[in-house]
Amino acid sequence: MMVGKACKLTLAGLVLMLSVGFPKAQAISVNNTEINQSESKSFALVNNHQTTAKQPILIAQNDTYVGADGDFEIRIPGVIQENKNQKLVSYSNNTQTVYVIHYRDLPSEVSYLPGNAVAQVLRETLKESFASEGKIISTTDLTIADKYPGIEILVLNNDGTKGKYRSYIVQRRMYIIGAVTPKTLTGEVDEFLDSFGIYTNRLR
Known part of the structure; x- marks a missing residue:
């Protein structure tokens, strides 16, 4: 029982840490169309169904990227602004929208929690985090790969920007x-x- 409680607290802390790092739209410079090649190793660009794992990416327009471990892929609009430390940030000048994907491995103790407990911690912690940044307009419970928990949150931020987020464990x-x-x-x-898709057999 105590192990379960400790795991939930650890999981909640990590969920909170990831969620508070999301940038606001005004924080991205549309002129910053290049990124440091030495740091651009978290994601790889897919061209003609061939992956170039962990290779630097400078600029991309509406391209598909895969994670460094090949465990997911996603189609990202706009121009890449940041690609490091398990986070990718892109800016679409056409719609003035910032796009972000961020991932992190959780401690092994999480595996001791039942799936419904993981889902509950994920959803409650994200709601709390985004509520502190603005007004939550709607939330929708999700699953991916038919069984893993997720949530979608629509937020009106305190600075007037609008955000739409999804998270999965x-x-x-x-x-x-x-x-x-x-x-x-x-x-x-x-x-x-x-466009976000996962390959569970590639997770380490």
Whole structure:
């Protein structure tokens, strides 16, 4: 019982740590279209179904990226601004939208928690985190790969920007993907979120 409680607290702390790091739309410079090649190793660009694992990426327009471990892929609009430390940030000038994907491995103790407990901690902690940054408009419970828990949150931030986020915990890895804009959330955002796919057999 005590182990379960400790695991929940650890998981909640990690979920909170990841969620508070999401940037606001105004924080991204549209002129910053290049990133440091030596640091650009978290994601790889997919061209013609061939992956170039852990190779530096400078600029991408509406390209598909895979994680360094090959465990997921996602189609990202715009120009890459940051690609390091398990986080990728892109800016779409057409829609003035910032796109982010961030992932982190959770401690092995999480495996002792039942799936419903993991889902509950994920959803409650994310709601609390985003509520502190603005007004939650809606939340939707999700699953991915037919069994792993997730949540979608629509937020009106205190600075006037609008954000739409999804988060999943797959085995011991947590993913947060999201989009933030001072304008209207467009279909481009939904296409980005819907393009996220995982390969559970590649998780370490």
